[in-house]
Amino acid sequence: MRGLWAPLLVVLRKELVDGIRDRRSVMSALIPAVVWPVMIAAMLNFAAGKRQQADEIKIPVVGAEHAATFVDWLGQQRGVEVVDGPDDPYTAVREGDVDFVIVIPEDYNKLFAQAKTVELELVADGSDNDAAPFVGRARRLIEGYGRQMAMLRLVARGVSPAVASPLRIKEIEVSSPQQRAAMVMMFLPMFLVMAAFMGGMQIAIDTTAGERERGSLEPLLVNPAPRLAIVAGKWLASVVFACVSVGLTFFLLLRALERVPLEALGLRFQLGAPEIGAALAAVLPLALLASGLQVLVASFARSYKEAQTYVSFLMFVPLAPVFVEMFSQIDGQPWMAPIPLLGQHVLLTEALKGEPASFGAYVAAGVSVALAGWLCVLLTTRLFRREKIIFGR
Amino acid sequence: MIEVSGLRKSFKDVAAVADISFRAENGAVTGLLGPNGAGKTTTLRMIYGLIQADAGQLRIDDVDVLRDPLSAQARIGVLPDTHGLYPRLTSREHARYAGRLHGLNGPNLERRIDALIETLEMSAIADRRVSGFSHGERTKVSLARALVHGPQNVLLDEPTNGLDVMSTRAMRGLIRRLRDEGKCVLFSSHIMQEVSALCDTIVILSAGRVAARGTPDELRSQTGHENLEDAFVALTGLDEVRA
Numbered sequence: 193m194r195g196l197w198a199p200l201l202v203v204l205r206k207e208l209v210d211g212i213r214d215r216r217s218v219m220s221a222l223i224p225a226v227v228w229p230v231m232i233a234a235m236l237n238f239a240a241g242k243r244q245q246a247d248e249i250k251i252p253v254v255g256a257e258h259a260a261t262f263v264d265w266l267g268q269q270r271g272v273e274v275v276d277g278p279d280d281p282y283t284a285v286r287e288g289d290v291d292f293v294i295v296i297p298e299d300y301n302k303l304f305a306q307a308k309t310v311e312l313e314l315v316a317d318g319s320d321n322d323a324a325p326f327v328g329r330a331r332r333l334i335e336g337y338g339r340q341m342a343m344l345r346l347v348a349r350g351v352s353p354a355v356a357s358p359l360r361i362k363e364i365e366v367s368s369p370q371q372r373a374a375m376v377m378m379f380l381p382m383f384l385v386m387a388a389f390m391g392g393m394q395i396a397i398d399t400t401a402g403e404r405e406r407g408s409l410e411p412l413l414v415n416p417a418p419r420l421a422i423v424a425g426k427w428l429a430s431v432v433f434a435c436v437s438v439g440l441t442f443f444l445l446l447r448a449l450e451r452v453p454l455e456a457l458g459l460r461f462q463l464g465a466p467e468i469g470a471a472l473a474a475v476l477p478l479a480l481l482a483s484g485l486q487v488l489v490a491s492f493a494r495s496y497k498e499a500q501t502y503v504s505f506l507m508f509v510p511l512a513p514v515f516v517e518m519f520s521q522i523d524g525q526p527w528m529a530p531i532p533l534l535g536q537h538v539l540l541t542e543a544l545k546g547e548p549a550s551f552g553a554y555v556a557a558g559v560s561v562a563l564a565g566w567l568c569v570l571l572t573t574r575l576f577r578r579e580k581i582i583f584g585r
Numbered sequence: 586m587i588e589v590s591g592l593r594k595s596f597k598d599v600a601a602v603a604d605i606s607f608r609a610e611n612g613a614v615t616g617l618l619g620p621n622g623a624g625k626t627t628t629l630r631m632i633y634g635l636i637q638a639d640a641g642q643l644r645i646d647d648v649d650v651l652r653d654p655l656s657a658q659a660r661i662g663v664l665p666d667t668h669g670l671y672p673r674l675t676s677r678e679h680a681r682y683a684g685r686l687h688g689l690n691g692p693n694l695e696r697r698i699d700a701l702i703e704t705l706e707m708s709a710i711a712d713r714r715v716s717g718f719s720h721g722e723r724t725k726v727s728l729a730r731a732l733v734h735g736p737q738n739v740l741l742d743e744p745t746n747g748l749d750v751m752s753t754r755a756m757r758g759l760i761r762r763l764r765d766e767g768k769c770v771l772f773s774s775h776i777m778q779e780v781s782a783l784c785d786t787i788v789i790l791s792a793g794r795v796a797a798r799g800t801p802d803e804l805r806s807q808t809g810h811e812n813l814e815d816a817f818v819a820l821t822g823l824d825e826v827r828a
Binding site: 198199202203206209210213214403406407408409410411412413414415416417418579582583 | 630633634635636637655656657658659661663665666667668669670671672673674678682683685686687688727730731
């Protein structure tokens, strides 16, 4: 075994030094780690902000003096503040000065007293998506008041209110910001899996296709080191980069999520050390397979650019389980653990939910991706024996 | 000492090396001379273990290359046809990487690297990253990489290719010094003057076979040409009109 380890470590060490000096390799490990947390935090903050704003609503009213009771009632609702509406409500809404305006007609009290229908104007711009939650809330408030009044009128005439409401809707609120937040949380495991694939990608290419392109493969292979040790050293260098990228991505994602008011989105997301450890235990072994695939595929390429094309197709691989989950409602089952990628996805999702799977499932998942990665290394070693690969440039 | 006998290698149905046998002694410079496509590079690659021979015997010192390629590789230093370098490593790091792959380490390795840097007159570029090096400088780095473990047998594939006058002279000086140290030096070239000036033994290859073998004087008398270049042309059959 020593005959394999010594040269393996020599190659690993050299490739790490070389990789750290390569801006392209370092960037590909760092960029996802930095960009995704910022992106996810921005999306969640945006969603949370939207929702909080809809809870705290300012209602501009024109003609408030015509319907004092209604306006008083509005003002008493939770989170509602009634303000004076603009002089020209139509123009103000069209130009976006206010999101909407309620216009109360002069004859409100007269019609109301006669138990006739009063027409309130809700001036809004339907194309303004940002205003939609506010307009919706205002509409619900108006309709709510109208229903209350209808009930009172029926009761006053000795009719049961139930007669007039054959159907009753019980609203279960799943507003769009919340959906967005839920989507974001669903993509969290995917970000970690993608980091495992992206972190070591450039160094996997540089140490194989890059080596061929530079013509340094021949001088390397004249050294008395087993090809397997050389390939495995390159593989592990890529694995190290991928793991650093995953760790950093995870760390920054957690820091970013701390800065998001998750409660406002109705999300429970509390990760303690055990959950973090479980998530890392689920995703880190995946680097063995990701780097193995990349080293194998990139070895077929004669140049860096060619390899990038091939390897970028591999980026679709980690997305597969996400699609499986999106389009089929299967929950994580124990038998999925040893299936590369699907297993990691299931284990990660469960770990992040705070319901880690059994120890055996982690071992099964880890061993299966490690074996798959090693198989890629063995295949690459065979490629490195081909004269076409060693000399063909 | 390098011993080659009955070596054969075909790519698809083209015989790159049809039947090559020769012996390169210690303390001597052996030159493989031949026109392009004569099989020089293929022969060297089989000796340093990157191409599998179809048939034949290959011995380096007492090691059978085909049976124990790693031990054979441990006994040779190779300057291949392509001297690809790692642009982000310094000259010294290139030599260190090769040395470590040969199992050297620590102060012993560093002493060898220092000595080589002096011998190859590359102290000015020793600790610079190699990107942007001239062809001559790159060749020096490749040499340092090839010689760091002090191999008994040195294989050089067209070592002066593309070098300027000064670098070529330095390379010749190095080859002579290696010979004087008792090493076995085997190099390939298609340049007549170079081979005649340096070699103790010349092996002339043509179309994958040994056309002639001997000292420069022997070759002259063998062909009856006083001029070695004429001898070369006669031996490789380049003067015949081929069908």
